[in-house]
Amino acid sequence: MNSTKLPENYLVVEFNERSNDMRTYKGEIVTLHLISQLKILDKAVKNEQGYYKFYFDEIVNGEIINHYRIDIGDGFYKNKKMFEFLAEKAVDLKQLYSSKPNESIKKETFC
Incomplete structure (x- = not known):
């Protein structure tokens, strides 16, 4: 496995509300791959009653500077x-983990 360090600026999923059969995205770095998964999920649950809240932390130089939902x-x-x-803030998967580009990256992997 190639080890790379986190970029200076990135977004990470702080936590998400979910049903019992939905996975937790907690700790995942925001990449274009993750965003496409969220778009699919957004479309899939659109006709259900309600919605699922996803919270993100913006990290700059190791410090949380903003929260988004x-x-x-x-x-x-x-x-x-x-x-x-x-998408503007997304980290390039290749930059994080070049040996397995389709795998979701979690912040804990780099701590």
Whole structure:
């Protein structure tokens, strides 16, 4: 496994509300792959009653500087600006973990 250090600026999933059969995304670094999974989930649960809250921490130089939230299940158009924001801040998977680019990366992996 190639070891790389976290970038100076990134977003991480602080926690998410979930049903019993939904996985926890806690600790996952925001990548374009993760955002595409959230878009699929947003579309899949759109017709359910309610939504799932996802909270993100923005990390700069090892310090939490901001918190963000997106309500998955509200629909792509309502969440479009937040998805765009997440994409702007997304970390390149190759930068984090070049030997297994399809694997989700968790913050704990690098601590």
